[in-house]
Every structure is written in C-alpha cells, then in structure tokens.
Amino acid sequence: MAIKNYEPNMVLATTEYEVVGTRPVRHDGTDKVTGRAQYGADFTSTGLIFGAVLRSPHAHARIRSIDVSKAEAQPGVLAAVTAKDFPRSDASPDEYVQLGELNTRLGYLRDNILASDKTLYKGQPVAAVAAANAHVAHEALALIEVDYEVLPSVLTAPDGMKDDAPILHDHLKTEELGELTDRVSNVAQHFQHVLGNLEEGLAEADVVIEREFDTATVHQGYIEPHNATAFWNKDGKVTIWCSTQGPFEVRDASAASLNLDIADIKLVPMEIGGGFGGKFEPYGAPVAAMLSKKTGHTVKIIMSRAEDLQGTGPTPGSNLRIKMGATRDGKITAAQAHLAFEAGAFPGSPVGAAAMTVFAAYDVPNVVIDGYDVVVNKPKSGAYRAPGATQAAFGVETVIDEIAEKLGHDPIELRLMNAAKEGTRRADGPINPKIGCVEVLEAMRDHPHYNAPLEGPNRGRGVAVGFWINGAGASACTIMVNPDGSLTLSEGSADIGGTRTSVAMQAAEVLGIPVEKINPQVVDTDSVGYTSGTGGSSVTFKAGWTAYEAANDIKRQMIDRASKIWEVEPDTLDLQAGEITSKVDSELRMSFAELAGQLNDTGGPVVGSCSLTPPAIGGAYAGSIVDVEVDPETGKVTVLRFTCVQDAGKAIHPSYVEGQMQGGSVQGIGWGLNEEYFMNEAGGMMNSSLLDYRMPVSLDVPMIDTVIVEVPSATHPYGARGVGEVNIVTPPAAIANGIYRAVNIRMEKLPMNPGAVVEAVWKNGG
Amino acid sequence: MKWIDYARTCSVQEAVDLLKEGNARPLAGGTDILVNLRVRRFDIDTLVDVKDIPELNEITCDPSEGLTLGAAVPCYSIYTNEAVCAAYPGLIDSASLIGGTQIQGRASIGGNLCNAAPSADAVPALIALGAVANVAGPGGTRQVAVEDFCTAPGQTVLEEGELLVSLHMPPPAKGSGAQYMRFIPRNEMDIAVAGAGVSVEIDNGTFKSARIALASVAPTPLFVREAGDSLVGQPVNEESVRAASAIARDAAKPITDMRGTKEYRMHLCEVLTRRGLNIAIERAKENK
Numbered sequence A: 001m002a003i004k005n006y007e008p009n010m011v012l013a014t015t016e017y018e019v020v021g022t023r024p025v026r027h028d029g030t031d032k033v034t035g036r037a038q039y040g041a042d043f044t045s046t047g048l049i050f051g052a053v054l055r056s057p058h059a060h061a062r063i064r065s066i067d068v069s070k071a072e073a074q075p076g077v078l079a080a081v082t083a084k085d086f087p088r089s090d091a092s093p094d095e096y097v098q099l100g101e102l103n104t105r106l107g108y109l110r111d112n113i114l115a116s117d118k119t120l121y122k123g124q125p126v127a128a129v130a131a132a133n134a135h136v137a138h139e140a141l142a143l144i145e146v147d148y149e150v151l152p153s154v155l156t157a158p159d160g161m162k163d164d165a166p167i168l169h170d171h172l173k174t175e176e177l178g179e180l181t182d183r184v185s186n187v188a189q190h191f192q193h194v195l196g197n198l199e200e201g202l203a204e205a206d207v208v209i210e211r212e213f214d215t216a217t218v219h220q221g222y223i224e225p226h227n228a229t230a231f232w233n234k235d236g237k238v239t240i241w242c243s244t245q246g247p248f249e250v251r252d253a254s255a256a257s258l259n260l261d262i263a264d265i266k267l268v269p270m271e272i273g274g275g276f277g278g279k280f281e282p283y284g285a286p287v288a289a290m291l292s293k294k295t296g297h298t299v300k301i302i303m304s305r306a307e308d309l310q311g312t313g314p315t316p317g318s319n320l321r322i323k324m325g326a327t328r329d330g331k332i333t334a335a336q337a338h339l340a341f342e343a344g345a346f347p348g349s350p351v352g353a354a355a356m357t358v359f360a361a362y363d364v365p366n367v368v369i370d371g372y373d374v375v376v377n378k379p380k381s382g383a384y385r386a387p388g389a390t391q392a393a394f395g396v397e398t399v400i401d402e403i404a405e406k407l408g409h410d411p412i413e414l415r416l417m418n419a420a421k422e423g424t425r426r427a428d429g430p431i432n433p434k435i436g437c438v439e440v441l442e443a444m445r446d447h448p449h450y451n452a453p454l455e456g457p458n459r460g461r462g463v464a465v466g467f468w469i470n471g472a473g474a475s476a477c478t479i480m481v482n483p484d485g486s487l488t489l490s491e492g493s494a495d496i497g498g499t500r501t502s503v504a505m506q507a508a509e510v511l512g513i514p515v516e517k518i519n520p521q522v523v524d525t526d527s528v529g530y531t532s533g534t535g536g537s538s539v540t541f542k543a544g545w546t547a548y549e550a551a552n553d554i555k556r557q558m559i560d561r562a563s564k565i566w567e568v569e570p571d572t573l574d575l576q577a578g579e580i581t582s583k584v585d586s587e588l589r590m591s592f593a594e595l596a597g598q599l600n601d602t603g604g605p606v607v608g609s610c611s612l613t614p615p616a617i618g619g620a621y622a623g624s625i626v627d628v629e630v631d632p633e634t635g636k637v638t639v640l641r642f643t644c645v646q647d648a649g650k651a652i653h654p655s656y657v658e659g660q661m662q663g664g665s666v667q668g669i670g671w672g673l674n675e676e677y678f679m680n681e682a683g684g685m686m687n688s689s690l691l692d693y694r695m696p697v698s699l700d701v702p703m704i705d706t707v708i709v710e711v712p713s714a715t716h717p718y719g720a721r722g723v724g725e726v727n728i729v730t731p732p733a734a735i736a737n738g739i740y741r742a743v744n745i746r747m748e749k750l751p752m753n754p755g756a757v758v759e760a761v762w763k764n765g766g
Numbered sequence B: 001m002k003w004i005d006y007a008r009t010c011s012v013q014e015a016v017d018l019l020k021e022g023n024a025r026p027l028a029g030g031t032d033i034l035v036n037l038r039v040r041r042f043d044i045d046t047l048v049d050v051k052d053i054p055e056l057n058e059i060t061c062d063p064s065e066g067l068t069l070g071a072a073v074p075c076y077s078i079y080t081n082e083a084v085c086a087a088y089p090g091l092i093d094s095a096s097l098i099g100g101t102q103i104q105g106r107a108s109i110g111g112n113l114c115n116a117a118p119s120a121d122a123v124p125a126l127i128a129l130g131a132v133a134n135v136a137g138p139g140g141t142r143q144v145a146v147e148d149f150c151t152a153p154g155q156t157v158l159e160e161g162e163l164l165v166s167l168h169m170p171p172p173a174k175g176s177g178a179q180y181m182r183f184i185p186r187n188e189m190d191i192a193v194a195g196a197g198v199s200v201e202i203d204n205g206t207f208k209s210a211r212i213a214l215a216s217v218a219p220t221p222l223f224v225r226e227a228g229d230s231l232v233g234q235p236v237n238e239e240s241v242r243a244a245s246a247i248a249r250d251a252a253k254p255i256t257d258m259r260g261t262k263e264y265r266m267h268l269c270e271v272l273t274r275r276g277l278n279i280a281i282e283r284a285k286e287n288k
C-alpha cells in the first residue's frame, strides 16, 4: 500500500477538457456578495400586504370549529382564510395528483396547506390572516378561536406500529408486500427486498453482528426560511414569487390545491437561500394566493424560524436493526436490515431510498431488507440531502466497523474486500453500471490523513463509506445567440450551488467559447419547458446535459448558416474554439461572433433548445475519514480532522463540488453530534430555535479537506455524476466509529451529543 | 410585536420616575429584552433606555476600594479595561464568553443579572466574587448581595420603579483567584447546560476562604455556600477539591430538559467545579 502525496483539495482527474473542469467565477456571484440578489423575502410591490399563519398547538387533535370573525374585525386585518375557503379536501378522498415524480393524495396535499378536520402535528397550519403589516397580522392570530378535541399522539415509528397506537388516518390501509390490505394502521407500507438466501448466508458466516439503532428527526436548516408571495388577478391568473427547489412542482401543487389550470399560474423563482431537499412543498404559496383572491392585494408570507422548524418537512427519525455475517477471512456472506422510518403526518418517508442504499456499497450475495413507512404526529417528512441514506449508513457502517474489529481487519481493507463493483446486483434489483466505490475506498486508504499517526488520549479515527442513488428527471433549456456572439441561456432549475455556471460551462465546452460569453438565467415557469426540481443532485447532470444538447443544436444551426452563406456543404464545416472553419478550404473561416452578427439577415436568429429526461442517472459513492477527541467527563466530541472523498464522475466546476463535499460533511457532523427534534410527551418540539436546535457553528468544525475522485458515469456527455448529496451519508457513522476507537463505546443512537456519550461511558462502567 | 413607547433617560431619577408609572422596563444593551418582547415573554408599554445615565456607565477599578461597575457597561468595555482584566480574571471569563463579538458590544453585566436567567453566565462569577448590587428606587437606594438578587426565572428582588445602578466587588485579596466555566455542546453561541463560578483565597497552602456558585441547575443562579465553606482550613489538594465539587454537585437541583438530563447536569456541576477550582488555584498562586 502506497501513501499518496495528496495535496489539500485534490482532484484525481481522469479526462481533461477546455472549460469543463476549470473554476470560473460564478455568474450570480456579484449580486450575491453585494447583497443585490433578490431572495423570497426581498420581493416587494405596490399594495403589498402581509399574511400570517395560525398553527396547531396540538400534535393530534380534531378541529371542532374555527371562528375567524374577531380576527377579521380587527383594524388593519383585510381577510382570513381556513381550509373551508379551499376546494374541499374530503370531497373525493381518493383523488390523487401527480407532482413531479410523486403521486400524492390530494387530501394530504390540501391538509398540509391548511388542516380541514384534524391536525396531525404541532405546527400544522389551521388558518391565516392578511393585514396591512406583518405585526398586525401576527397579533390578529391570537383572535382566531379554534375549538380542538385533543387526541393522544404517537411520535416514533416503533410506537406508531404498535397495535394499540393512536391512529392518524381512519382511511389509511396498510400496503403489505405490494398488496393493499384491509388493515387500518399507521403503517402506510411494508415492503421487502430479497437476494439469495439469508439463512444460508448466515450459516456460512464465522461472525454475525446484530445491532439496533435509533436516529432522531433532523431539519435541513437552510439559512432562508420558507416564503411565498402571491397575486390573484381579477382575470383568475395567479402569479407566485417564492424561493423553491421545485418551481414547477410548487406551481403544479398550487394549481391542484386551488383547482386551477396549470396555465393559470406563473411561478417566478426568487434566489434561494438553501433548500437541501426541504424546499419542494408549496406551504404558504396557495395560502397567500387565497388571501390575495379575497383582498385583491399581493400577499407575502414569511415563516419565522420557529414556524420553519415546526411547520416544514424535516427528515425523519428512524429505527433500524442491522444484522451482518462474515467469514473469518473477511467475506460478507449475509446482510439483513429492518428499517422503520417515520413518515410524519402523511405517508412518504424516505425508507424506500434507505432500502436502496443500505447495503449498496457492498457485494453481498444474501440479503433481506424490510422497510416500513409509518405515519406519526410530526411534520410530514421532506427530503434532506440523500434522504434515508444517512440513517441507513449509520447502522450499516457501524456494524461493518465492528466486524472488521472482530476479525482483525483494517476497516478500509475489509470494505475493499467486499466493495460493490460494476455488475454487482443490489438487493432491490438494479445491476451496477460503472461505479466508483473501489476508487473512493482506495483514495481513502492511500490518503495521508488515514496514515497519519493519531496521538493523545481519548482520540480515535473513524471511517465510513456510503452511496447515493442520485436523480435526474425532465429538464429544458433554450440558448439564444445574440448579434455580438454572446449567448443567453434560459433554464428552469433553481440555482442553489452554482449551477448557472456549471450548466453554462457544458454549453461553452461544446461551442469552444469562454463561459463568460454565456449569460445563464433561471427563468419563470412560463418561459421554459417543464424542469423537474433541484434535487437528487440532478441539476448539473440533467440541466447540464440539456445545455450540452442545446449547444449542439446551435452548433448545427450555425454550421448550417455558414454553409448557406459560403454556399458549401455543411459537412465540410466545423465549429471549434469559437470559430467556423472549413475542413477543405483553409481560407474559409469566420469567428462565431462574426457569424452571429449576420444571422438576422441570413435567415433569422438562432435559438438552440433541448428538452429531455436523461435515460439514466449517475449514482455516487463517498467516504469520510474523521479524527475525534472525546472528553469522557463531559461527553463532548471534538472533530479534530476531517477528510471527504467523493466520486464526482467528472467535476464540472471543482470548486462547487468541493463546496458540496464540505457542506454535506458539516451537515453530517451536525446530524451526528447535536441536531435533533427534542419533543415533549405531548408531541411539541421544545427546541424550535437555532439556539437550541444545535447545528454546528464555524468553531465546531475543522477545515474539511476534500478528494475528488473521477470515475466517469457511462451515460452523461462529460461523465458527470450527482455530487450534492452523498457527502452527508457517512459523517455520523464515521464519527461513531471514531468515538469507539477513542473511548471504547459503541454509539447506537443519533445524536451522539455530550449527554448521550456520558451515558454510554457510564453504561460501559466508565 | 405590538406598539410600545421608547424613552431615553439621562439620570437615575428620570428613569425611576418613568419606571414607577408601571408596565415599563429598563433597556440596557437590549440583547435579552428585545428578544423576549418579540417572543411575547412579557407585555409592556414602555421601554426605558438607561444606557445614557452616567452612574450606569461607570467603571472604576481601585486597588483599595474594589470595582464599581455601572449596570449598563457592555462586556467589551470590561474585557478591554486592563485594570479589570488584571484584578478580576473570573469576571473576564464571563464577560468574554457571553454571546459573540457583536453581542458583547451591547450586552451588559447588569442586564445579565436583571434578566435573571438561571443560565446567566455572569451571575455565578459575580456571586463567587462577593458582588453587591446597588439599587435605586422611589424610596431611595439599597444594597443587595448578588446571591439574593434573583428570585425565580426572570424574577428579581427589584420592586416597581427600582433600577440596578451598579455592581460593587471588593478588591481581590492577595492569594486569591477566581474562575467561571460553563459547559456547552457547541463551541460558541450556546446556552450553558451547567456552569460554575468559583473563587478561592489561599494562604500558605491552605484555603482561607472560597465561594462557589452554579448556573443552569436551579430556578436561579445557585450560591452553594457549604461547598466553599468546606474548603476553609483544608489543604489545597485534589482530595479537598474533589470533596467540595461533590458538595456542589449534590446541591444542584436541575431538571431534565432538552439541554440535558438531571443526572448529567449534576455530574457536570462536579466536573466544572473541580476544573474551575483547579484553575482558580493556579490563578491564586500567581496573585501574590
């Protein structure tokens, strides 16, 4: 084994390009650093008024009545709305609506916007008012009278699955192994994946480890709270301004909940201050629209941090049982997972993705995975950066670490021995295309960090590796050639991590021009084709792909035009490095800009476009190496050193990939160490502020070093894979393994906060 | 947030006159009260700004008289004052860990005390240093020992119309040292799970006196007189320090909440008192 001389922020590039792989300044940078960028809360217009939302103080209650008359009578208040103002949700309880890739029950969608007959979590909206200013609106909420019949609540998946658990939805029948049963319960779904023969695999094993894990509900913690402004015009047309990861999803959900044609709604995306999966739901947009309809004014609703923590979609807590067996020489022969995830108030936890990822780093012949989607009295869970995978990896990577220890293998070598490769079948079905699991593990093994001595008491080094499927989805792009040869690019993907630039770079590469010649714009939903949301690490992959095709469309058209002007055959021409040249006549050459200037007089402007849904996605692996120091008296865990290794396929803009790797690592550290929804027995979140919901601050994390591994995906034009999410999967597990090495305790619960560590030390006799 | 009046006052009398009209509260740095008003922890009609009253801005450090610290002096003025830094390192521990740089530009020790949070980081240090509060009101002035000042979460001995003018700390004796330490899960921007303020006076390898106070483990900052008293006459060694720390632990009355369980917080009281005492002892050795 050779220790490689990896510099900080190493890029292990395998293919070089002109533009792709460089680090240009982002197009939206100036506006963002000077404060000119317009985020959701910055929106303003004449006649703007403000909405405020009354939320359920109970985790589970029947709404007997809501009386808004006193609030409406308050000076300054212009309107109030409840679920009754919306098309009724119980009119057709079985009606479903397709939102992006999700088929959602319309009743669930509407009840999460404004509760109709029941509230299912503390913080669920029940009514809203609009007033001349936000203070009047908030004060008026106290005047709304709601008569609740408080019901017993249930807060965790294991409790929700009990026979005598309070039932959230009277109509929710359990889907059991693909069949809808007659059983009304909180278990929306139980599914199972089977590969090989588990019992035989366990029988072959010399060591079998079985452990149970619990993880807490955690929030994405984006810096900008949810926001929505809406105007309902007298002609029935609605405009929504909000920051969202899914402009088209929120438009369509608003149309469905308001019973409007999609064409009646235009969503104007504002700059977005983070989402991490949490900004797909409509929340305030339909409410603001309804308040606008009643008042004739534009209505703006901004959530406070407490509302955002309690009333949006965190990623759920989970209960896992992981059992794995291996032979003495380190071959994993069997793996079993029981995954019970909290869906929150309505079905739809990320347990499906947890099941796809749980053993995906390994080639295991005999597997059984059981997944349970359980509704509980917490906010409807949303997506959060590799949803489900972090919880699953916490369990599996801890068990793998224990197997390595029991068998006396180096933890990375044991993983390498069993690593998934091209051709390995995952228990949920797919056979791996070209993947970079081995390459990531090798880079970890060879990294100076992994090989550096770790001295001092109570210090330990942990590692973990993880997988995320990544997503793709529909995307559309238009590129216009301007008369001076510059280009304007329109796309529909909200730009969260610098994707305007990484998308434009892929077009620039095709045309052989600097990316600064392209002005990429994220446009409203009336101005570009349907584009699925900024999630699943998809934008650089899918929107980059459409930009690549749109640029090729331009290339074809420009060559065509030049061939007409020169009266030669198009296939004798080429467009390279910003110049149109002839393959046969070296005299024939014209710059891209020169030709652009002639377009309008020689047949009309050139507009390249492409809309597509990528035929495949590029799943990705990442791993963490972490050094921790544990204070056994206070239980505090200090992260001394952290390295993130990730397969990017091809890093289109390496700085933005590194940013994702560092950001995901920090979020993973927070999830591992301190973040949690601390609930009281009645189902109330006790720590709904950023003081007590403890995300790491800058002093809590060291500089996160990165290594970008490049194993090109087989499908994408430049080999890119999604890079936004997989980096969050492994930090909690790696930290747990580091804590074990430091003080000899196995942490089986997240968060591993100081109190939990001390308790584990005590349990261990310390 | 509802409509409230704001009044800037320039003398103690002016402030007292406004405060006694009722439903008014003083505003010093505002780093507690503005937050509390926004979350409607209380409902008032008038904010009486006391930052411009000369007596509340005094900072006099005298080797024989001790320290008089105006109630509205912000933390940064304390830890940038060399005389105070040299004489009262235990107070500086608190002043330099409340909030971050921006907060320290405004937050006052007086406000920290009058806000009466169980977790207030300055109060255990004040108690350990034997600080006395100078109070002015419609009936004149009075002195209150800081350990008697807070009566419940958010409640103090101040009557309607009364104002904290300043805090007074005696001059540090030779061979004395003090320390404040809190435990927080993060490294910044956090609220104490538990805290311990200690002071010791050492003569010839023996404790002459000691005071120990705890944060975040009772409805008010908690003065544990018996823990300090247990050290008096004892030799300075690990055993006596451990014994006093155990007394502090047993005196703590924490609750289990989102910041920690009762058992964990009591345990932390022992750890923090012990670690604090050891630092205070080192400081005392340097303070000849």
Ligand SMILES: Cc1cc2nc3c(=O)[nH]c(=O)nc-3n(C[C@H](O)[C@H](O)[C@H](O)COP(=O)(O)OP(=O)(O)OC[C@H]3O[C@@H](n4cnc5c(N)ncnc54)[C@H](O)[C@@H]3O)c2cc1C
Pocket: B025, B026, B027, B028, B029, B030, B031, B032, B033, B034, B035, B050, B056, B071, B072, B097, B098, B099, B100, B103, B106, B107, B108, B109, B110, B111, B112, B113, B114, B115, B119, B120, B121, B122, B158, B162, B163, B164, B165, B189, B190, B191
């Ligand atoms: C981001 C942030 C971080 C913080 N971190 C910490 C921390 O680490 N540790 C900590 O202990 N606190 C912390 N705090 C709380 C706060 O900053 C401190 O308690 C601070 O010392 C309060 O002082 P102030 O001058 O701002 O008080 P103010 O907010 O002005 O007043 C606080 C209370 O005291 C009353 N009051 C003020 N002056 C007088 C007077 N002269 N007489 C009578 N009553 C008076 C007010 O009416 C009010 O009720 C933090 C606050 C914020 C916003």
